[in-house]
Amino acid sequence: MNKMRIILIFLILILFFTLIIFSDTNIINIINKNLSDIRNLHANNAYLVELYYFVIYIFLTTFSMPVAFIMGLLAGMIFKPITAILVVSFASSIGATLAFILSRFIFRDFVREKFLKPYDRINDGFVQNGMYYLFAIRMSPIFPYFLVNLVSGLTTMKISLFYLVTQIGMLPITIIVIFIGKGLSEIILENAQISMELIILFTALGLLPLTFKYLFKRITN
Template sequence: MTTLQIRLLAIIAIAIGAFFLFDLDQWLTLERVKAESARLTAYRDAHPLLATLTYAAIYIAVTGLSLPGATVLTLAGGALFGLLWGTLIVSFASSIGATLAFLAARFLFRDTVAARFGDRLAAIDAGLAKDGPYYLFTLRLVPLFPFFAINLAMGLTSIKTLTFYWVSQVGMLAGTLVYVNAGTQLAKVDSMSGILSPPLVGAFALLGLFPLAAKKLLEILPR
């Protein structure tokens, strides 16, 4: 590793360590957000622009550092800003944070992984060069795949940063809408597991697989 890589890794490690050392994770629980809802709403009413910027910055930091709490923050976005603005803010904040995590993984670990698993990584890169946006879109739509794991794994590939960003933003939009909408009725949300029903997860999976299946079908059809 270069000196710059070591410094960046140290900064990330310190930030993550401080998050847990000072128990900041307790603020990113469903129970805490519901308990503080009235105070947060009052602050938003008094300082709308500052509240928006602060919320977006926290969301970007949490997702960029791959910390737990993004789902709760999405619910909070719905509760604080409503469906339209909440979706807009979360969509950009989550995509920016995901891209930062993606870039960090690429800068810190891509060369190391390539040196050790060069042949395998080359094969993966070849597949992603052809179908990368479709695979990423499917992964983003299916809630079974962890948000942070996709960011880090894609950072180890050769997929272009701009492609990663816009496909992530489009692919995560449906899930964002569901959680932000649930957040607008925060008082009625008793658990995170009840937000996404099995039929809804299945619908997301089918929606995510459709572009890839359509592309494959077009490739095998006679021209």
């Protein structure tokens, strides 16, 4: 692969991630047209593509853009499973922690005013149940991912505890989403049929948060 082709594909990759920030309407078409080239670029420039993805993911999460699911799918499509899990897990946790820090030290008043009710609920839960509450809401759909990052910054929770619980709590869903992305890439590139494995993963994706939501209610009650 010559240098001009590498540059061209890399520019497509930049455009690909930029479009995710501003619009999700054409994502499927972009994936269909460019996934093969992006994977070839990764095969020839693995560390560069992984670093670029890592930085973009942290940036998006830090500024509370709700793209965790689609970014997880992309990692599963482009990277090997172990690499994808490591990159997504650390990028999402670092980005979430940076959002937590920004909320605590810079946007505290704005976040408190904007999300007063969720703050009261999360703060009360943290006071009563400590880190177990954060772990539970990370695993359940009670609050959006970005909202937990922002509102948790207003509590007395330690930054290190927030990071640790976030990384552990989000790992199961991260793994499921990445393997869904892997299955979707096989469908796109090889015209494969939807496998039983993919159906099971989609089912797990739906049931896992609901299961933890049920357990969470049992614990808090």
